Amino acid sequence: MIVPAGAVELRPPRLRDGGAWSSIRLRDRGHLERWEPSSPERWEERNGVLAWPSQYGALRRMGRQGTALPFVIAVNGEFVGQLTIGNVIRGALCSAWVGYWVASTRVGGGVASAAVALAVDHAFHAAGLHRLEATVRPDNGPSLRVLEKVGFRREGLYRRYLNVEGGWHDHLCLAVTVEDLPRGAVHALVTQGRARLA
Numbered sequence: 001m002i003v004p005a006g007a008v009e010l011r012p013p014r015l016r017d018g019g020a021w022s023s024i025r026l027r028d029r030g031h032l033e034r035w036e037p038s039s040p041e042r043w044e045e046r047n048g049v050l051a052w053p054s055q056y057g058a059l060r061r062m063g064r065q066g067t068a069l070p071f072v073i074a075v076n077g078e079f080v081g082q083l084t085i086g087n088v089i090r091g092a093l094c095s096a097w098v099g100y101w102v103a104s105t106r107v108g109g110g111v112a113s114a115a116v117a118l119a120v121d122h123a124f125h126a127a128g129l130h131r132l133e134a135t136v137r138p139d140n141g142p143s144l145r146v147l148e149k150v151g152f153r154r155e156g157l158y159r160r161y162l163n164v165e166g167g168w169h170d171h172l173c174l175a176v177t178v179e180d181l182p183r184g185a186v187h188a189l190v191t192q193g194r195a196r197l198a
């Protein structure tokens with residue numbers, strides 16, 4: 001899918017992504033940390049290159065078990081971020097959450113919108129899910145804009161939902177179901193003139 005930033009693809013993570021993953025995340029602490037769940041481990045430890053094999057192993061394991069669909073976001077073949085569909089629940093819910101990040105040097109060119117649209121279509125068709133949810137801090141303007149461009153609607157406010165930067169923060173809940181996008185999320189972005197097919 002082509003957007004102003006280049007050709008955006010989702011692909012499975014690889015063991016050899018560690019170098020790119022770590023160098024972006026160590027550099028981009030200021031861009032990423034305030035939107036991600038708190039952790040007792042230091043940023044440098046959990047994002048150092050030595051942390052990748054266990055992160056990669058956990059993502060792969062969840063992928064194999066069917067509880068998550070982990071992706072790397074690539075632009076013109078280069079690693080620029082991650083998108084994960086997590087907490088996949090089947091049965092009468094057929095639901096999951098989606099979360100993502102893009103390197104600070106690659107923002108503003110439609111990368112996250114394209115990645116989320118590709119993920120939504122994959123989740124609803126190849127993976128057979130019915131609903132995707134995203135929780136976002138109300139002050140995360142770029143992320144809210146991404147979700148709204150792709151077709152997510154606001155469903156409510158979760159009070160003191162997630163521990164971020166050491167404190168409990170409210171999060172908006174946005175969601176989309178398969179019925180909301182009869183021709184798919186990629187089609188919606190293309191129709192808005194925001195992307196074209198490769």
Ligand code: ACO
Pocket residue numbers: 031032035098099100101102103106107108109110111112113114134135136137140141142143145146
């Ligand atoms: N307020 C509102 N909108 C804004 C702001 C702002 N302060 N700054 C930028 N925008 C708009 C842009 O103009 C653009 O909209 P437009 O196309 O209508 O002009 C939109 O936000 C960004 O769209 P993309 O270019 O598709 O997104 P991008 O590739 O820049 O990535 C992202 C956005 C993922 C939020 C990136 O900034 C990032 O990684 N941030 C840090 C991590 C993060 O916040 N991740 C999301 C957590 S929430 C979740 O995962 C559900």
